[in-house]
Amino acid sequence: MTRPPYSIPAAGAVAQKLAPGLYVVATPIGNLGDITLRALETLAQADAVLAEDRRVTRTLLSHYGISTPILSYHEHNAEAMRPEIIARLKAGEALALVSDAGTPLVSDPGYRLVTAAIEDGLAVVPLPGASAVLAGLVLAGLPTDRFFVEGFLPARQGERKRRIREIEAIGATLVLFEAPHRLAETLADLADVLSPRPAVVTRELTKKFETAQRGTLPDLARHYAETEQPRGEIVILIGAG
Numbered sequence: 001m002t003r004p005p006y007s008i009p010a011a012g013a014v015a016q017k018l019a020p021g022l023y024v025v026a027t028p029i030g031n032l033g034d035i036t037l038r039a040l041e042t043l044a045q046a047d048a049v050l051a052e053d054r055r056v057t058r059t060l061l062s063h064y065g066i067s068t069p070i071l072s073y074h075e076h077n078a079e080a081m082r083p084e085i086i087a088r089l090k091a092g093e094a095l096a097l098v099s100d101a102g103t104p105l106v107s108d109p110g111y112r113l114v115t116a117a118i119e120d121g122l123a124v125v126p127l128p129g130a131s132a133v134l135a136g137l138v139l140a141g142l143p144t145d146r147f148f149v150e151g152f153l154p155a156r157q158g159e160r161k162r163r164i165r166e167i168e169a170i171g172a173t174l175v176l177f178e179a180p181h182r183l184a185e186t187l188a189d190l191a192d193v194l195s196p197r198p199a200v201v202t203r204e205l206t207k208k209f210e211t212a213q214r215g216t217l218p219d220l221a222r223h224y225a226e227t228e229q230p231r232g233e234i235v236i237l238i239g240a241g
Contacts, residue, residue, distance in 0.1 A: 012125045018045045018094035022117045026103040026129030030207035034130045046096040078109040103131045106153045136235035140200040146172035164193040174238040184224040191217035198239040204232040
C-alpha cells in the first residue's frame with residue numbers, strides 16, 4: 001500500500017513537545033487513510049502509545065513511519081497496568097491511548113483509565129476521528145437526531161432477548177455491534193422482540209468490501225439465515241419503534 005503524504009519531523013528538527021497528559025486518540029476503523037494529522041503528530045510525539053493489541057497498532061504506526069514505544073492496555077491487564085500508567089502521567093509523561101480501531105472508550109476499558117486520570121487531576125485530551133458508530137449512522141439512512149449505542153448484546157439467547165426487551169422502549173435509532181457468527185441468530189431475536197422495524201446491517205465500514213443490507217428486521221433475519229456467514233466487522237442499526 002502506498003504511504004499517504006505524511007512525514008515525521010527528522011531527528012534534530014524543532015517540534016513542539018506534547019504537554020503531559022493522557023491523549024485519547026481515534027484511529028481508523030479500516031481504511032488507514034482515515035486518520036487526522038493531529039493524531040499522527042500526537043502518536044509520533046507521545047512518550048508511549050497504550051494499545052489494546054500491539055500488533056494492530058504497530059501496523060498503523062509502521063505505515064506512517066512512527067516508532068513510538070507501544071504498551072499493552074486491555075481488559076485483561078487493565079487493573080494491573082492502570083497504577084503504572086497513572087504514575088507515568090504524574091511524572092510528566094504524555095501517553096496516547098488508542099483502541100484497535102475507531103474512537104477509544106466505546107466498548108473497551110479505556111473509560112476506567114480516563115476516570116482514574118480525572119480523579120487524580122491529570123489532563124485528558126480528546127483527539128476525535130473515525131467511529132464505527134457514526135459511520136454506520138451516516139450510511140444507514142435512519143434518523144440521526146437521537147441514537148442509542150448498545151454495543152454488543154449478550155452472547156446467550158436468553159440474556160440477549162431479555163436485554164432487547166429492556167431497550168425496546170428507547171425512542172431512538174439503536175446502534176449495535178455483532179460478531180459474524182452470531183449475526184443470524186441475533187437478527188432473529190431482534191425480529192422476534194422488535195417486530196417489523198426498519199434496520200440496516202453494515203459490514204466492513206470504510207474498507208474495500210463495505211456493504212449495507214437494508215430491510216425490516218424479519219427480512220434481514222431471513223436473509224442472513226439463508227446466506228453464507230458474512231465476514232468482517234458488523235454494525236446493526238435499527239429504527240425507533
